[in-house]
Amino acid sequence: MNIRCDAASRRCLPSRPLAFSGDQAEQFAGRGLASRLVREALDDVRRTGKRIVPVCPYVKGFLEKHEEFADITDPATPDAVQWIEAQLE
Template structure:
């Protein structure tokens, strides 16, 4: 379990199509994903405005990417928040794939 910038405890849990971050038991945001073969596509991340500025997106994305790597999947960062995180944390570049037309088609068809 991590803590946010205010020291509040956070918890990231995996659901069938997203990772959810909670602060003191209150859902504060999520990052969606879609598994496509060996790839896990991350199209969208949201942190509730009431929890902004507390570093929750960083905690959420890091834990989601670590879980994805642990499952042996490749990361496809469609979401700008996920892409920006990977730019600042190059240790995930070895398991990151580019956003291709095929990925865009998969997202358009969901």
């Protein structure tokens, strides 16, 4: 996959997979759907040879608990966040 979309702003960025926060309907809370979605997305990132910059607090927390994805994760440094914000303008 070469395009990732920000569900909140409906904007897409080419090339580098990014993790953005999305709205989770309360009726689905507590069912493990968000963690399943994140795990599937990370598996896809690995399968396609990409890397991820986690800027979503949920994804950051997920990655802290699941070190098996450290090999495909780049830190959300100030430079990375600045690049992301520039792409969203």
